Amino acid sequence: MADSALPTAPVPQLAQSVRDRSGVRRRLRYYGEKLGGSLVSLFAVILTSFFLFRIIPGDPVRTMTHGRPVTIEQQEQLRREFGLDKPLAEQFWSYLTGVLRLDFGDSFQFNRPVTDLIGERLWPTVLLVGTSVVISAALGLWLGVRGAWNHGSLSDRVNTGVALTLWSVPSFWLGLILIVIFASGAGWFPTSGMESTGVEGWERIPDVAHHMVLPLVTLVAVVYAQYLMIMRSSLLDEMGSDYIVTARAKGLRDIIVRRRHAVPNALLPTVTLIFVNLGFVVFGAVLVETIFSWPGLGQLFYSGLSVPDLPLVQGLFILFSAAVILMNLLADLLYPVLDPRVRP
Amino acid sequence: MSLLEVDDLTVTYRTAGGDVPAVRGVSFALEAGQKLGLAGESGCGKSTMALALLRLLPRTARYTGEIRFDGEDILTMSWGRLRAVRWAGASIVFQGAMHSLNAVQRIGAQIAEPIRLHSKATEAEIRRRTGELLEHVGLPARRADAYPHELSGGQRQRVMIAMALACDPKLIVADEPTTALDVMIQAQILTLIESLVAEQGISLLMISHDLSVLADTCDRLAVMYAGRIVEEGPAAAVFGDARHPYGRALAAAFPRIGDPASRRRPQGLAGDPPDPADLPSGCTFHPRCPARLDHCDKLDPRLWPAGDDARAACVHVLPDKGLSLVAKESA
Numbered sequence: 199m200a201d202s203a204l205p206t207a208p209v210p211q212l213a214q215s216v217r218d219r220s221g222v223r224r225r226l227r228y229y230g231e232k233l234g235g236s237l238v239s240l241f242a243v244i245l246t247s248f249f250l251f252r253i254i255p256g257d258p259v260r261t262m263t264h265g266r267p268v269t270i271e272q273q274e275q276l277r278r279e280f281g282l283d284k285p286l287a288e289q290f291w292s293y294l295t296g297v298l299r300l301d302f303g304d305s306f307q308f309n310r311p312v313t314d315l316i317g318e319r320l321w322p323t324v325l326l327v328g329t330s331v332v333i334s335a336a337l338g339l340w341l342g343v344r345g346a347w348n349h350g351s352l353s354d355r356v357n358t359g360v361a362l363t364l365w366s367v368p369s370f371w372l373g374l375i376l377i378v379i380f381a382s383g384a385g386w387f388p389t390s391g392m393e394s395t396g397v398e399g400w401e402r403i404p405d406v407a408h409h410m411v412l413p414l415v416t417l418v419a420v421v422y423a424q425y426l427m428i429m430r431s432s433l434l435d436e437m438g439s440d441y442i443v444t445a446r447a448k449g450l451r452d453i454i455v456r457r458r459h460a461v462p463n464a465l466l467p468t469v470t471l472i473f474v475n476l477g478f479v480v481f482g483a484v485l486v487e488t489i490f491s492w493p494g495l496g497q498l499f500y501s502g503l504s505v506p507d508l509p510l511v512q513g514l515f516i517l518f519s520a521a522v523i524l525m526n527l528l529a530d531l532l533y534p535v536l537d538p539r540v541r542p
Numbered sequence: 543m544s545l546l547e548v549d550d551l552t553v554t555y556r557t558a559g560g561d562v563p564a565v566r567g568v569s570f571a572l573e574a575g576q577k578l579g580l581a582g583e584s585g586c587g588k589s590t591m592a593l594a595l596l597r598l599l600p601r602t603a604r605y606t607g608e609i610r611f612d613g614e615d616i617l618t619m620s621w622g623r624l625r626a627v628r629w630a631g632a633s634i635v636f637q638g639a640m641h642s643l644n645a646v647q648r649i650g651a652q653i654a655e656p657i658r659l660h661s662k663a664t665e666a667e668i669r670r671r672t673g674e675l676l677e678h679v680g681l682p683a684r685r686a687d688a689y690p691h692e693l694s695g696g697q698r699q700r701v702m703i704a705m706a707l708a709c710d711p712k713l714i715v716a717d718e719p720t721t722a723l724d725v726m727i728q729a730q731i732l733t734l735i736e737s738l739v740a741e742q743g744i745s746l747l748m749i750s751h752d753l754s755v756l757a758d759t760c761d762r763l764a765v766m767y768a769g770r771i772v773e774e775g776p777a778a779a780v781f782g783d784a785r786h787p788y789g790r791a792l793a794a795a796f797p798r799i800g801d802p803a804s805r806r807r808p809q810g811l812a813g814d815p816p817d818p819a820d821l822p823s824g825c826t827f828h829p830r831c832p833a834r835l836d837h838c839d840k841l842d843p844r845l846w847p848a849g850d851d852a853r854a855a856c857v858h859v860l861p862d863k864g865l866s867l868v869a870k871e872s873a
């Protein structure tokens with residue numbers, strides 16, 4: 199056989215095992231670097247948040263007592279209580295040790311620990327914004343796949359046009375329009391809040407869902423175009439590739455070629471987008487939550503900013519940044535699993 | 543009956559800038575077990591022709607003519623029948639192995655895919671067959687777990703060949719299987735293809751811009767120019783004694799392997815290949831032809847018999863150099 203004349207050079211077992219071991223070391227280094235980088239970013243955020251909020255204009259004590267008859271002595275008393283009279287270095291040290299214990303101090307405004315406030319508001323936001331990311335990603339990716347596969351068709355042009363129009367609409371404006379038409383107008387949905395008073399037990403689920411419809415529609419409508427556009431252009435690129443011709447030449451049905459070959463490759467660029475958006479989940483949708491009086495972190499942030507409520511804003515700032523850093527880290531760790539070419 | 547009979551095939555791309563006639567009336571036949579080489583400069587329509595054989599061109603392409611494979615017309619058969627003929631009847635080794643494999647799938651899975659599709663083999667049988675195929679092309683079976691980027695260019699092309707053999711096809715179309723490989727590897731891959739098709743009695747349609755490579759490998763040669771076959775015959779006759787001036791230029795060219803400039807233009811031939819959307823009148827080769835006659839811009843030559851079992855589309859093979867045809871047309 200002519201094969202025997204060809205150098206096949208199988209790698210000896212010894213060389214193979216050496217390569218495996220150095221591969222493990224390389225992989226550990228990769229993950230170590232990613233993790234270390236995230237920790238450094240997190241520390242930078244904590245540092246920044248401390249100094250950044252010390253230079254925001256406005257005396258918090260004066261703002262808190264605004265319009266109330268308080269004496270200078272009472273104001274001094276409040277300053278002492280919040281530790282604002284101590285030297286900066288001392289303030290920073292107690293702040294840093296606090297943050298590491300997840301203690302962000304007491305809110306000026308609510309007179310309660312910031313950590314408790316965040317704990318109460320976290321789940322409504324995760325519920326609303328998390329659901330919106332899932333729905334908009336699923337909707338956008340699905341429409342993107344369909345659009346690319348029938349690109350140039352009427353339905354593709356209509357879908358892309360509608361998505362781009364909605365993308366350019368400000369979310370608070372769309373939210374207000376929806377409230378005017380479907381809540382105060384038609385009365386189909388509540389105008390604000392997350393649940394009705396006096397609803398107990400399992401009844402709460404449909405009640406919350408009912409309250410969630412309009413803010414959810416608002417959030418999905420302004421965001422899903424991002425997924426659609428990325429998926430559509432990425433899949434269009436893949437469809438022109440040679441391996442797609444190979445797959446068709448094998449005799450596969452078009453739908454299998456699309457599902458098994460084109461879409462998995464085209465999905466890769468959208469993974470990063472999904473994780474970045476997941477990182478912003480806890481940031482909530484400040485405007486949408488405020489307009490719909492959704493009791494989430496976005497609304498909390500808004501009320502903290504308007505005082506300004508230093509410990510609250512600081513705590514939220516750190517939480518939001520930590521979430522983005524964490525999701526970026528997860529994306530970095532997950533991406534090599536999906537794409538063998540970038541595997542360390 | 544021949545295994546493959548192509549009869550007056552035309553392929554036209556519809557584009558925004560007008561129609562591009564990439565293949566303009568090609569006819570040839572390929573017998574079972576025979577090896578046919580197709581040569582021509584870049585852009586003359588070789589890949590278009592190859593992909594048309596399995597109706598794999600983009601939706602903008604329009605076909606006319608007939609492609610009879612094993613007695614059935616590819617251009618009119620149903621989608622279901624066509625999918626069954628693809629890969630099981632005829633498979634393709636593509637131009638660039640780098641991009642012809644799916645980057646995020648293991649090569650074993652990609653080789654197994656057509657076997658699973660076209661046969662009723664069990665998973666264990668499919669795995670065994672995949673390993674056998676890899677060893678057949680000179681790769682260790684455990685490389686089935688590798689991803690394409692972990693292989694060298696030559697190894698990837700071996701994977702493509704293993705894949706092409708997977709369903710025991712009657713015909714393999716190899717579209718420039720060695721472009722972008724270095725010289726040593728090119729020779730290995732060519733030897734490999736040659737020995738495998740000979741061993742299994744598979745017909746081969748091998749495409750290249752390099753006539754000398756084809757002359758070594760194939761029984762018959764066809765030379766393509768501007769979407770038509772301009773010369774066709776036994777390998778030795780076409781390579782050693784071409785009757786068409788373009789075939790002679792190609793045979794004399796010996797393009798240096800791996801040199802993109804020689805790929806675009808055979809040495810000693812002035813001018814560029816014509817733009818298919820804007821072809822010269824008469825014989826499309828006449829603006830570059832060293833043996834041009836006065837009436838070559840008026841007479842569109844057909845493949846005329848030119849020696850033993852050979853044909854050429856040039857007035858020089860006619861006894862009166864086509865003058866009687868010109869006279870008949872102008873009358």
Ligand SMILES: Nc1ncnc2c1ncn2[C@@H]1O[C@H](COP(=O)(O)OP(=O)(O)OP(=O)(O)O)[C@@H](O)[C@H]1O
Binds near residue numbers: 557584585591
């Ligand atoms: N999808 C397409 N739409 C429009 N024109 C095309 C398309 N594909 C190819 N062509 C044109 O058809 C002609 C033939 O192209 P083809 O790829 O078949 O050439 P080729 O002989 O294989 O060249 P190469 O040696 O570079 O591979 C070229 O002029 C090319 O520009």
Ligand SMILES: [Mg+2]
Binds near residue numbers: 588590637717
């Ligand atoms: Mg080509």
